[in-house]
Amino acid sequence: MRFTVYQVSRKGGREKNEDRMGYCYTRDSGLFALADGMGGHPEGEVASQLALQTLAAMYQRDAKPTLKEPMRFLHEAIIAGHHQLLRYATQKALIDTPRTTVVACVLQGNNAYWAHCGDSRLYLVRGDKLVARTRDHSYSELQETLSHVVPMGERFNRNVLFTCLGSPGKPVVDTVGPLVLQSGDRLLLCSDGLWGTVSDAVITEQLAQNTLADAVPELVEQALRNGGAKSDNVTVLAVEWESAEDNDSNGGISTDTLGEEVFASTIQASVLGQEAPDELDDAEIERSIKEINEAIRRSSQKKP
Numbered sequence: 001m002r003f004t005v006y007q008v009s010r011k012g013g014r015e016k017n018e019d020r021m022g023y024c025y026t027r028d029s030g031l032f033a034l035a036d037g038m039g040g041h042p043e044g045e046v047a048s049q050l051a052l053q054t055l056a057a058m059y060q061r062d063a064k065p066t067l068k069e070p071m072r073f074l075h076e077a078i079i080a081g082h083h084q085l086l087r088y089a090t091q092k093a094l095i096d097t098p099r100t101t102v103v104a105c106v107l108q109g110n111n112a113y114w115a116h117c118g119d120s121r122l123y124l125v126r127g128d129k130l131v132a133r134t135r136d137h138s139y140s141e142l143q144e145t146l147s148h149v150v151p152m153g154e155r156f157n158r159n160v161l162f163t164c165l166g167s168p169g170k171p172v173v174d175t176v177g178p179l180v181l182q183s184g185d186r187l188l189l190c191s192d193g194l195w196g197t198v199s200d201a202v203i204t205e206q207l208a209q210n211t212l213a214d215a216v217p218e219l220v221e222q223a224l225r226n227g228g229a230k231s232d233n234v235t236v237l238a239v240e241w242e243s244a245e246d247n248d249s250n251g252g253i254s255t256d257t258l259g260e261e262v263f264a265s266t267i268q269a270s271v272l273g274q275e276a277p278d279e280l281d282d283a284e285i286e287r288s289i290k291e292i293n294e295a296i297r298r299s300s301q302k303k304p
Contacts, residue, residue, distance in 0.1 A: 004252035006212035012231030018044035019235035022267035026065035047098035074115035099166035113177030193234035197226035
């Protein structure tokens with residue numbers, strides 16, 4: 001399995017960054033995830049981090065080195081994150097529960113599977129075409145869909161969601177897959193800080209015409225410029241899929257030489273009680289990847 005990743009997170013005009021992102025992989029499978037802690041509720045940064053930690057922990061448990069049922073895994077892991085938030089609120093005696101959106105994708109074999117709850121999005125671009133995009137769990141998106149069937153009245157604010165993790169009711173989790181990947185396919189996961197000010201057409205154009213290393217920072221900077229002084233947190237994680245036969249790839253991550261028990265992750269095991277950085281860029285991620293790869297090499301050398 002071979003893929004390239006580029007990810008950036010910026011605080012924008014907010015007091016703190018409540019977005020979180022990261023990925024995990026084994027020899028034959030990869031999990032990519034992003035969460036956006038919701039304002040108006042306590043500890044949004046804790047909510048997004050707990051959601052990702054739960055996904056990563058369950059992935060490490062179940063990917064040996066592949067997931068038996070990726071779709072089922074995504075659904076159950078996202079719901080487990082929801083229960084973790086309820087448990088956290090109870091333990092801390094919080095009046096309100098921390099809440100977050102989440103979008104997660106599994107790449108395994110030659111297939112992609114994804115799931116989301118809330119309005120963090122996944123885009124799949126093939127060549128210069130937008131092949132797929134998640135539909136937000138917002139009243140405005142629901143209204144837009146229904147408007148093609150029946151006349152609609154006053155428009156809802158796009159920020160009003162009807163489901164998320166940490167909400168009183170059971171979260172709605174939409175799943176998609178398997179979708180067969182082609183070499184060069186690009187998947188982009190993002191918080192609403194990006195798509196709220198940058199159109200789908202521009203996102204598609206950037207992914208189609210530029211490398212991830214050029215497209216992702218440019219999209220983030222556009223979102224910050226368009227959002228102005230009150231810009232939301234902007235977080236993007238993009239992946240380019242390269243088939244096993246694509247031997248001319250420069251850089252990226254190849255998992256072909258990993259042992260069956262090797263697990264790598266950029267998602268921190270725990271940040272509760274610690275201050276997370278407000279600005280996360282690819283240089284920081286590269287340092288983490290170097291540490292991961294060094295651990296992988298040591299693990300491989302120990303194997304008979």
